[in-house]
Amino acid sequence: MTSVKSSNIGYPRIGENREWKKTLEAFWSSSISEESFSIEMKKLRLSYLKNQQEKGIDFIPVGDFSYYDHVLDTAVMFGLVPNRFNHAGGKVSLSTYFSMARGSAAAHACEMTKWFDTNYHFIVPEIEDKKPELVQNKPLEAFLEAKKELNIHGKPVILGPFSFLKLAKGYDKSHFEEILQTFIPVYVQLLQELKDAGVSIVQIDEPVLVTDLSDDEMDVFSRVYNEICQHVPSLEIILQTYFEAVTHYKELISLPVKGIGLDFVRGREENLASIKKHGFPSDKLLAAGILDGRNIWKTRMEDSVSLLHELTEYVSVDQLVLQPSCSLLHVPITAENETAIHPEVKAALAFCHEKLDELTLLTKAMNHPGEDSSFLLQTQDEAINKLKASNLRERKEMNELPSKRNKVFADRFPLQHEKWKLPVLPTTTIGSFPQTKEIRKIRADWRKGELPHSTYETLIREEIKKWIEIQENIGLDVLVHGEFERNDMVEFFGEKLEGFAFSKNGWVQSYGSRCVKPPIIYGNVSFSEPMTVKETLYAQSLTGKPVKGMLTGPVTILNWSFVRNDLPEKEVAFQIAEALLNEVKSLEHAGIEMIQVDEPALREGLPLKQDKHQHYLNWAVEAFRLSTSDVADTTQIHTHMCYSDFEDIIQAISDLDADVISIETSRSHGELISSFEETTYDKGIGLGVYDIHSPRVPDEEEMSSIIERALAVLPSRLFWINPDCGLKTRNEKEVVEALTNMTSAAKKIRSSITIK
Ligand SMILES: Nc1nc2c(c(=O)[nH]1)N[C@@H](CNc1ccc(C(=O)N[C@@H](CCC(=O)N[C@@H](CCC(=O)N[C@@H](CCC(=O)O)C(=O)O)C(=O)O)C(=O)O)cc1)CN2
Ligand code: MET
C-alpha cells in the first residue's frame, strides 16, 4: 500500500536535562574518563533514537548526533585537520577533535561562526593544502549502531560537499570547483559503504542551495551531483535544503537523486510557486518541511492540511514525506514539564517532542482521512485559536516616537567631547565580566528562594565593587558594572519586560556545550519598571570615571527569542524598542548618560537572500533608532556587534547613528578596517583588539600592532580601544592580564600619535 511517510531531519543533542552538556564539561575538566564519556554519550544517542522510534517516525536520522558540531564532524571524518594541530593522519583522536573546537596550549582553535541565520555556531573547516580522505565513516557507524541496538533502520545524515566547501576557509576561492572535485571520490566511497551496509535512504544536506547561487555555481553543483549519483545509482539520496526557498528549483529537480527536501515554512510561497510553475518529477520524493523547526508554536493543522492539498495536486501521496522545516536542533526538547508557563501559552507550545507528535498526527490524517483524524486536527488547532483570541494578545497601538537624534553626529561630537573629556583612544570593555560558578550559584539560590533578596543584592554589589576596583587599577577610561545580575543578555530583559514567558528547561545549543534559553514572546511587549538602573547607579557611585549603562537592543532581543508568529517581526521589534527607550530614559534621568545598546544579532537576522536585505535592514535600523534617539545631544549612545561579516551591511551600521560602535575584528582585522575605510564611517568606532573566545592572553605588542594598523586608515579622534566582546566566559586572571596589556598598549600609542 502506498502512503505518506514521516521523517525527521535532526534531533537536539543537549538532552532533556542538558545531560549532554554536563557530560562534555565533565570530560573536559577530567572528572570522567574517555571511556565513561563514550558510554554516557552512547546512552544519550540511543535514547534520542528511541524517542523518535516511539513517536512512530518512519525515517529516523542517524549521524546527526555530535560531540560538538556537525560541520567539525564532517571535516574530521575527511581528515581535514589544520597543520597546526600536528595530526599524523588516520582517524582523528578525541583530543585533537576538541582541540580544533576549543584550542589547546599549542594551537589556537578553529574559527567559529554562525550557521546561516541561526544562533547556532559551527566550526569553520580549514582546507589548507589537504586532499580529503575518508578516515572514519561516521554516518555508517551511527547506522550500524542504531540497527544493532534498537533495530532501527536509520536514515544517515551527511553535510553535502558543496555546502561543506562553501562554508570552509583556508583555500583559494577561485579554485572552488577544482577542490570540490577532490571531494567526489570521498563522498562516493562514503555512500558506497553505506549502501553496502544496507542503507536504503540517505539525507544529504545542501543548505547553501537556498542562498543566492549564480547560474555558474548551480552548474557546478549539478555536475558534482550527477557524478556522485552515477557512482551509487541505487542509493536513494534526498537532497535536503532548509531556512529559505531554493534558488535554482528547475535545475535541482532534474538531478538524478531520489528526493528533494524543501522548507515550506520559511520558503512556503516561493517553493510552492516553483512547484506550480515547473511541476515536480513523478519519480522523486518530495520531503516537505511543514512544521516550523525554528520556532516553538504548535502547527496550525488547518494551514498544513491546505498546503498538503495544494501539494497533492502536483505530487501523489506516495511521493510525499512529511517532516520539520529543518533540524530540530534549534528548538528545546519537550514542553511537557513547563508547568510554570501561563496555561493559554503553554497549550500552544510545541518543542521537539510535540512537533514529532504533530508529524505523526498529520501523517496519519493524510493516510487515514476521515472524521476521527479531522477531529484530532481540529482539537490541535483549538489551543492556537484560543491564544490568538486571548486578551494576552489584544492589539496595542504604538506611540509616535522620534527615530532621529536631535542633532547629527558631527554636531553632537563636539558637545560630547566637551562633556566627557575622555583621552584620545579611550579604553573600555563590552560589558560582562566573568560569570563564575559562585555568581551562578548566587543567582540560582536566590531564584530557588534559598537566598534572601537582601543577601542576594549584597553579594551582587560586592562583585560589582570588586570589578570597579579592578577596572580602576587597570586604568580603563570607561567602566562597566559587569552584568553579574544577568543570566543571559536576552533572557534577563525578557524576564523584566511584559509579554514574555520563560521555560524552565527550554535550552538550545548555541556553540559547543554552551546553551541559551530563549525567552518566549507571546504577547505585547511593554516596559513595566527600570531594569538596570539600580546596579548601574551603584557602580557609578563607586567611581569618578563614567560607567556605561548596558542594554540589549530590540533586534537582538527579537532574534534571540522565540517570537509569536501572528504579527510581523517588525511590529514586535518596535514594541521592544519602545520598551527599551523607557529604560534608556530611566538611565539618563538617573544620571547615566553613556549607554550601550548591544545588537550582536543584527547581522545574524539578515535574510539569506539579497533581495530581502533592504526590507529587514530598514526596520531593524528603525527599531534601534526608536530605542535610542530620544536622548540629549550629550548623551552618548554606544552599540556593539560581534560574529559579523559587516561588508554588506556597513551602511545600515552607519544608519544606526550610534555615537560609538564596538565590533569584533581580531580574527579578520584587515578586511574589516578596509570596509570601514571604504564607506568613510564617520562616527566613534572601537575595533576589538583581542579574541575573547580563547583563553589565550595576547601580549602588548600584538595588540599595539592591531591598533596601529587601524590608525593608519581611521581617524584617531574617533577611535576607541576594547576587546572583541564581553568577558563572561573568561576567568579573572585572563581578564586582568589581557586588559592590562590592552591599556598599556593604548597608553603608549596615545603618547606617540598626533590626533587627526
Ligand atoms: N542568548 C544569547 N545568545 C548568544 C549569546 C548570548 O550571550 N546570549 N552570545 C553568543 C553565544 N555565546 C554564549 C556564551 C555563553 C553562553 C553560556 O555560558 N551559557 C550558559 C547558560 C547561561 C545561563 O543562562 N545560565 C544561568 C544558569 C543556568 C544553569 O545552568 N542553571 C543551573 C543551576 C545553576 C547552578 O547551580 O550552577 C541549572 O539549571 O541546573 C545563569 O547563569 O544564571 C551555559 O551553557 O552554561 C551561551 C552562549 C551568541 N549567542
Ligand atoms: C554577544 S554580545 C555580548 C555583549 C554583552 N554586553 C556582554 O558583554 O556580554
Ligand SMILES: [Zn+2]
Ligand atoms: Zn559581543
